[in-house]
Structures are given as structure tokens and as C-alpha cells.
Amino acid sequence: MTELHLWLRHEARSTERRTPIVPDDARRLVESGARLTVEESPQRIFPVAEYEAVGARVAPAGSWTSAPPDTVVLGLKELPEDPGELTHRHIFFGHAYKEQPGAADLLRRFSSGGGALLDLEYLADDEGRRLAAFGHWAGYLGAALAVLQHRGRLTAPLRPTDKDALDDTLRPLPGDEDFTALVVGALGRSGRGARAAFGTAGVDPTCWDLAQTRDLDRASLLGHDVMVNAVLATSPVPPFLRERDLDDPARRLRTLSDVTCDVGSPLNVLPVYDRTTEWNEPVRRLRKEPPLDLIAIDNLPSLLPRESSADFSRALLPLLLEFDVNPAWARCLARFRQACAELGPDEGAEHRG
Structure with missing residues (x-):
């Protein structure tokens, strides 16, 4: 695979104990040639030392904001309110395509920063079936x-x-x-x-x-x-x-x-x-x-953070290993671009893919 720099972020929500990638699957990513940075997170069910032991680099919580531009930031739940402009590609459950409260604001943050949302809810096969789910x-x-x-x-x-x-x-x-x-x-x-x-x-x-x-x-x-x-x-x-x-x-x-x-x-x-x-x-x-x-x-x-994380990670891993070639990611990006276009012409921006 083309080198992927994946950045597993700390979750801002205090009750979020899960992780989209467990240490055993993190080992597979590193062995495949991916770079993996894992933020410190006292609430994550798996200690950061377990990721470091399989070859991940450790970074402070919240430091994804200064990650290199090509980094793909991986999480589960909502982003913190800052920064106002999102410049990276982010993988998480954005809840931004059904007119939920705050959805338009999130999409505008991506529009203004030139980043992209690859929403896990829309990571699906060509018949619309979700490929990784809790x-x-x-x-x-x-x-x-x-x-x-x-x-x-x-x-x-x-x-x-x-x-x-x-x-x-x-x-x-x-x-x-x-x-x-x-x-x-x-x-x-x-x-x-x-x-x-x-x-x-x-x-x-x-x-x-x-x-x-x-x-x-x-x-x-x-x-x-x-x-x-x-x-x-x-x-x-x-x-x-x-x-x-x-x-x-x-x-x-x-x-x-x-x-x-x-x-x-x-x-x-x-x-x-x-x-x-x-x-x-x-x-x-x-x-x-x-x-x-x-x-x-x-x-x-x-x-049930350990059981649910292990199941989700097992489903997500092969998709991350094929990040550059699996068409499910392209469909995610297309859905994001469609949602941004629906914001109206005043909100338009070029989106990095």
C-alpha cells in the first residue's frame, strides 16, 4: 500500500472509551507499511503503551491539529469545537448528512479548511450495506x-x-x-x-x-x-x-x-x-x-468498550489496509462532497481528496 499516515486521536467526549483500532490490528497496520500515531488517552480502553509496543508513535492528546497535511485522522465521535477550520482528512461518525443539529457547521469547518470527512456511517459496499459498524x-x-x-x-x-x-x-x-x-x-x-x-x-x-x-x-x-x-x-x-x-x-x-x-x-x-x-x-x-x-x-x-472495539476494528482493518484502492472510501468522499454542495454556493470550497 502507498504509505498511509494514520493518526488515532483522543476522544473529546469523556464517556467515550472505545477505539476504532485495537492494538492487535494496529500491529497489522504497522507491518503493512503504514505509519501510525496514537494520541495519549486516559479513557481509551486500551492503554497507549500497547500501541507503542506494536510500533506506533505516541503523541499528546489533541495534537492531531498540527499533524502533517497528508495525515488521515481517525476517531469515532464528535470533534472538539476548535480549530474552526479542518484541514485534514478525518474518519469518524460525523452525523452530518441528515440535517442533525450542528451538521451544517461541521461541514462548513471542512469547507473552509479544505479537509474532508470520510464518515464511517457511509463506509458501505456498492449496495449500501455498512462495512464496519457498532x-x-x-x-x-x-x-x-x-x-x-x-x-x-x-x-x-x-x-x-x-x-x-x-x-x-x-x-x-x-x-x-x-x-x-x-x-x-x-x-x-x-x-x-x-x-x-x-x-x-x-x-x-x-x-x-x-x-x-x-x-x-x-x-x-x-x-x-x-x-x-x-x-x-x-x-x-x-x-x-x-x-x-x-x-x-x-x-x-x-x-x-x-x-x-x-x-x-x-x-x-x-x-x-x-x-x-x-x-x-x-x-x-x-x-x-x-x-x-x-x-x-x-x-x-x-x-462494553473492549468487545465493541474489537469487533469494529476487525471489520475496519481490511478497509484501512486498502485505503488507496477500496472504492468504499471514494464513495465516502463523494457523499461528503455532495453534502458540501448542498450547503449552497456561498459555502463552496475545493476539497482535497
Whole structure:
């Protein structure tokens, strides 16, 4: 491969414990001829020394801003607000193409700096299937937290754990009451993860996908005790829940877990809340009587950082090894350029590819 200088940045969000490349896969990158710089990060699940041991160079947190121009900066979640102009190519989940809050500002930062966003959400094959995703673990944790909340065993603040420990808390205890659960988007990665967590919890959920949401039975939806939304909408659809549904006297629904968290986007299928929940306050009560609790955490897999990072890294590694030739990266760049063009002529700029 042509020499790639990849710069693994520290995550600005304090609750982000994951990494897109784990040390074992970092070794493969270095052995392939890539240069790898890894920023110090006390919260990353893998210590920086493990990257240094496989040949990576170590740099201070946040120093990507002064990296050489051809460096490709790799991360997961949002960038810090500074610098205002982004000059590098960045790989991360930008959440910038569905009119989310702050999306236009992010694209303008790239436009003004001449950099480029290679959004991991749009790193897909020629049929649009994502090639590296955290969906399974997002769904698993979305359902797991819903189960714990519904059974009165969810404690805050949330803390990272491992799957064995989480599963120990999910298994039903004597005296636990049965409840009904619904997974919407049950056939996708997140939906399958949610179904697996319900299985560990001893719950057999109702499973809906396109066929059931195309002609939505809202009364049936409201008739479940727990709902997990795992739908990744790509075009506007009628909402699954509306404000007036929350006040339906027949509503049985008590716990709502939104794995997708498209809040603020016109593609949001649950426009009944206006902000996500956080690790320190993972649950928000939408209605007092009868109660309805919302869980809407947008980095759920970070609660299982080791397992989710290893799975994601395993999928991303071959794509990084083919960074110069795999057409998925060209599609990412084309989608970025399209989004910048849609900002309007006053926002146009030349983008380095």
C-alpha cells in the first residue's frame, strides 16, 4: 500500500472509551507499511503503551491539529469545537448528512479548511450495506438497559463493564414479573443485538421490521411494556410515536429505548423527545402517570468498550489496509462532497481528496 499516515486521536467526549483500532490490528497496520500515531488517552480502553509496543508513535492528546497535511485522522465521535477550520482528512461518525443539529457547521469547518470527512456511517459496499459498524452492541445495550430499568435494577451513573458481568445482571431473578417487549428494526444489526439481550434476560420479544412498520399498528405498539427502536431510517417515514400517543389512556408502554437517536433530524421516527440522555442520567421520564421512561444514549457500545472495539476494528482493518484502492472510501468522499454542495454556493470550497 502507498504509505498511509494514520493518526488515532483522543476522544473529546469523556464517556467515550472505545477505539476504532485495537492494538492487535494496529500491529497489522504497522507491518503493512503504514505509519501510525496514537494520541495519549486516559479513557481509551486500551492503554497507549500497547500501541507503542506494536510500533506506533505516541503523541499528546489533541495534537492531531498540527499533524502533517497528508495525515488521515481517525476517531469515532464528535470533534472538539476548535480549530474552526479542518484541514485534514478525518474518519469518524460525523452525523452530518441528515440535517442533525450542528451538521451544517461541521461541514462548513471542512469547507473552509479544505479537509474532508470520510464518515464511517457511509463506509458501505456498492449496495449500501455498512462495512464496519457498532450496531450489534448498540442494540444489545439498548435492550439491556431497558430490561434493567423496567425491572428496577438500572443504577446511575452508568459505568463501562464487560459482557459476562452485564449478562449476570440481565438474567431474571426469582420474583421478577414477566413483561412484553417489542424490537422495531429487528432484522438489522442493532435489532439482532437487541433480540440477543432480551434472550439473555429471558424475554421473547415481538419483532417488527419493514413489513410491520410500513402499515404501523400503533395500538399494538402501545400495548407492549418495553420498546426498543433500532430502525436506521434513510428517508422520512411517519413517526412511530407521537406526542398524543403518550397520552393515550390505553398505553401500556412504560420503557422506551431509542438506539438510533436521530433526535433533531427530519428522519427521526420518535419525535417525542428533544435531547439524548447521558451516562450520569440515563433515564428521562416523559410521562408521570402512567409512567413512561426514555433511554436515548448515543454511544451505547462504549459501555462494553473492549468487545465493541474489537469487533469494529476487525471489520475496519481490511478497509484501512486498502485505503488507496477500496472504492468504499471514494464513495465516502463523494457523499461528503455532495453534502458540501448542498450547503449552497456561498459555502463552496475545493476539497482535497
